[in-house]
Structures are given as structure tokens and as C-alpha cells.
Amino acid sequence: MYKKNRTHLKINTAISVLHMQGESASATDDLKSRFTAADRQLPIDERRKSETLALLCRETQSRANRPVQNKRLLLRNLLRYTDRSLPGIHILCCTALPLLLLYAGNRDFFGENDAAVMVFLSMVFPCFLTFFSYFELRQLCLTGIAELGKTCFFHAGQLAALTMAFSGILNLMAVSAGIFLAGLQWKIRLLQLCLYVLVPFIFMQCLCLGCMLTETGRRHPWLNAALGLTLPLCLSSLSQSQTAYTEAALLVWAAALFTGILILAAEIRIFFIKLEKGDILCTE
């Protein structure tokens, strides 16, 4: 801005100097005629002129297939043609979770032990949802779509980020709805319930993404599923213990959540670095 103003200032001064000298009109006319004369002396190579024209035409033609600049349009196009079967089932399951909790709450399903069972269930369900995220990511990265994608405008990193964001947000929404409903019905403190639900959820994410990072994990998706199923077992053994769900243990839960988030963040970072390098896409 400052620079621009200064140039303006210079030009204005030059003009006013010319004005002051009272020869503005004649001076500019003189300059103009000199330029035209000089132009006339420049030889124009007709061959090169037509070559340049042809080059320009070709360039404009090839610009016809340049990418669309409108990001919104791009995204709309991508979503329109992208595969929707797995995400569709994912959305269904995510809506089913809060509904199921509501239904169970209204029916007084588990009698005496209601609250404990519900807490247990609302811990296990999100873990189950995590599998969807995992398989969506697998479908993208390991079936070769991403290898193809890496040579396109939307590269693999963006596609993976889009997939992760989609399934992450979906899962989080389902989980928060679950927490809210469970908390409301069984009069458990929300913050406390949050910890109970989020800790296994986050650890499950860590487990799944961790599997994507290792060659063995990528080769054997069912190994991951088997590992994942041990988590509910751990949880149920935890629920037998007297101290795990006391207020005193809350600090331990919070620490666990914090650690889980740190691990997950590190894993996401490594994942994207590996994706960029091509290590994940190009398994033999």
C-alpha cells in the first residue's frame, strides 16, 4: 500500500512538474510520436508472430481442462461420485446407538443393575463404531484407490483427512449423544460419564490407527478386530472391581484420557508422514 502510494506520488509530481513548465500537452505528444516512430522501426517477424499466436491458442485450449477453481464445486463433485455404502452403514449405526440407549432406558431393561449395565454398554458401543472408521480408512488406503488418487488433484492425504474427519465427527456425535442420554436417564454426573466413555473410545482409535501403521496390521485386518474385542473384556473385568468407578479413581481416568489423546495425536502425525512418503500405499 505504502509502495503504491509512493509510485502515485512520483507520477503526480512528474506531471505537475510538466504542468508547471507549461508544456504538458506538447511534451506528451512529442513523447508519443517518438514511441510510435521507434515502434515502426522494430521489425516484426511474421513467422514468429504466427507461431506465438498458435502457441497462445494451444495454451488456451489446454486450459479448458484445467481444474475447477471453485472448492465448493469440487467437493460437491467428489461427494457425488464417491462410494457411499460403508459410510451409509456407519451413519445408520451411529443413529442407532442413541436410539437404543433411549429405548433401553424407557423399558427399564436391566432392572436393578440398570446404570452399571448401561454405562458398560455406552463404553462398548463407541469402540464398535471405531471399526467403521478403520475399515473406511483401509478401503481408501489399501485397495489402491489412494495410489491412483496420489497422482490426482485431491491427493491421498486430503482424501484420508476427509475420511477421518467424516468418521471421527460422526463417531463423536454419536458418543456425545449417548453420553448425554445415559447421563440424563441414570442421573450420573456427565463429566464422570464422559471420562468412562471416552477413555475406551480413544484407546480403541489408537489401536486401530496403530494397526494401520504397521505392516502386519495392514496385512491382517482381522487381527485388529480380535485385538479390539479384548477391550470390552477388559472393561467388563474392570466393572467387577470395587474401586474403578469411585470418585477417587476419577483422576486416574482423566490421566488415561490425556495419555490416550497424546498417543492418538502422535499416531495421526506419523500416519500422514507415512502416507506422504508412500509407505502405506505401496505395500507389495
Next chain:
Amino acid sequence: MHRVELADLNKTFKNKAAVKDVTVCLEHGVYGLLGENGAGKTTLMRMFCGILEPTSGSILCDGMPIRQMGGDYHMLLGYLPQEFGYYKDFTALRFLNYMAALKALPEEYARNRIEELLELVGLQADRKNKLKTFSGGMIRRIGIAQALLNDPEILVLDEPTSGLDPGERVRFRNIISSLGKNRIVLLSTHIVSDVEYIADNILLMKDGRLIYAGDASRMLAEAEGCVWKCLVPEPEVPALEQQYMISNLRPHASQVELRVISRIKPAPNAEPAEAALEDAYLYLLNKMAEV
């Protein structure tokens, strides 16, 4: 027109070196990348496309590192992987539309281009069919069509002709040679005759190294005088096979006609024969093994 330079390119997987010290410069024209299984062709092509990061070395497009160019480089690219991924439930049309969306092509342009390409690869009749009902050759053709979607200036095809029948092969060869005039086409294959007629340049890889880069006539000249034809009784064949590289073997009455690649005369009755590109390929691969 563009110019892509690979300099001292290396790629090591864990402790296996897949590509070693490859230095080559590609300008417009068709480049045929030949090599045995595991020679490192796919790895080289993946690095060329920016899918795989080299362990060391650089890839420059018009003097600019391709990592830095990012999306700009991808806009120039069309790539057909050796085995390409697709959603099995997609129809041919939807798959091409999806790829066009990934390549960020304008809708109108994509629609016309897809029709053109479906015709080019002879799949208009199957455009509404699901990819899971396609044969291997049809999938290959769809793959070729998606690589050409953005009218790429740099086209990289990893074994494009594998699974194609002879008629399709010829058609494909014609498409490629017409494309190669003002762009870079890099295609890999095991089949020498695939590149014999269309490649302006041949790149030969062995054990990760680039052992030859140049045109076909120079490659033929290298093998000149090292190809022999001879008729031998059948029992002698195993011994000769042990000693020499045999490029062809044809029963001929009670005897066998052999085509032998060797720097010395393999048999008293052997006559020199004119080298074909396949002979030259075997000769060069073998020469490297001897060294």
C-alpha cells in the same frame, strides 16, 4: 512440452535396494521400460509419479523438484498402476466420473471426455455395467481410460498391455504412438514386442540399475554379431542350454533349431543371424550378469 530429470535416484525398502543410482532425463516421446520381474520398474515409476518418496536422489520437472510442485505436477500426470484399485460396485461410468472429480476436471469437459475415452477403449456398450463383472482386459482398458482423462502431458503406464488380447494390444499400441508425439509417455512391460514398434527410447533395468538407455537401433547394434542360428541334435540341447543363453528353440525334423546369444560361435555349424530386439534385450541382461 516438459522435461523430467531423475538424478541418482535410490529407493531402499527396509534393507532391500529396489532402485539403485538411476539417472536419466526424459523429454517428449515414448519410453519403453524393460526389465525382469523384480527389476524395480514399478518402484521407479511410483517415484516418478511422486507416489513414493525416494530414499535419496532427486526428480526435477522443468528444473523444479516435483515435491515442491505438488498439485501442479499431478495436473500433468496420467498414471496407470500395475494393479489399480477400484470400487467393485461402481459402474464404468461412475468410476470414470469419480476419477474426473479426483482430478478436479470441470463437469462439462469430463462428460465429453469420458464419452470419447469409452469409445477409444471400446467400452461404450459396458458403460453401465459394474466393474466387478468386467474381465481382466476390460479393467485394464478402463484403467487406460482413466489415465487419459485429463489429457496428461506426462503419461506413466505400468504394464498397460498385461491381460489384453492381441487385437486390443495392437489398438493400444496405435493409441500410444499417436500420443507420444508431444508428451512424455513412460510405459513398462516384459514384452519386448510391445515397445519394439512404438518406443523412441528404451530403458532397460536389471536389479534396480538402469543398464541401458537409448534408442532401439543402438540396442540392436550392441547385440550385433552375438546372435547365432544352428541346428543341433536333440540330445545336445541341454548341454548348450547350460552353456549359452538360448533365445528361441524350435523342433525341426529330428533336430532342433536354436537361436543362441553368445559372443563366441556356439557350435561348428552355427551361422550368424540378424539380431532382433528381444535378442538384444537378452544379450544386455546377460552381459550385465557376466560382469
